[in-house]
Amino acid sequence: MADLNVGDKVDELSVTPGKYQPHIYAGASGDFNPIHIDPEFAKMVGLPSNILHGLYSMGLVARANAAVAGGDPRALKRLSVQFRGMGMPEQEIVVSGTVKSVDGDRVIIDTVATQGEAAIIKNAEAEVQL
């Protein structure tokens, strides 16, 4: 398993969600809020178009942090995030993390998810067991 020290960067995850990714995630999660799947409705309530589910973006943050421990779903012990801005389909999302603290086999990783210049998830803190 990776030997991690405070300040280390963990592997970045880059994903470009497709045009219909919000529809796929809606089906998988059961969240059919029209702001995610109906561009016309989204525009009517003042959004640029239909937006990604915040919990989808959080899912990518979880995936990137579990990957630190080889993708073991047991490794991710805790994840807390703040949703900021809006994630849009068809634009690359980059998830990057920095080791904040190490306590034995437990590491705390500060994580951010960005699209272009905009942070869509910030202050994300993951506790991972290596």
Place this chain on the structure above:
Amino acid sequence: MPIKTDAIGKEWPATTYQVGREKIKEYARALGIENPVHFDVEAARAAGFRDLVAPPMFAVVYSGPAMAPAILDPEVGINFATMVHGGQEFEWGEPACSGDEITTTAKCTEIYEKDGKGFYVFESVSDNQNGDRVVRAVWTNIVRGV
């Protein structure tokens, strides 16, 4: 008008979700996760799981149904037109595997106003059929212009 805080401490009825293999696969695929423990029963068992194991964020699938009536409760009084999902926390325990029956209860823990915004905080806890804690979650919804 001060924000209505009567619902602090209110709990809603428990919901139970039965975890299935195909739903685990569908969820893992939607997030682009490729670890075979989410797709191949033999691989999952070889890794020490009872059956296909769900990715951690599958927590939204089994705990979400308990949250809907809490967020929609008129006594809580959330204005949906200006609501955004502000923050989310999960703390995982026992992994969720296919065949598990996971029971979730939701509770309103905080309602407060800050910088002209209303903060509505809910906690949910999810336990499996053996009484093991699977996840504890904190859901924060923010309403602009309360």
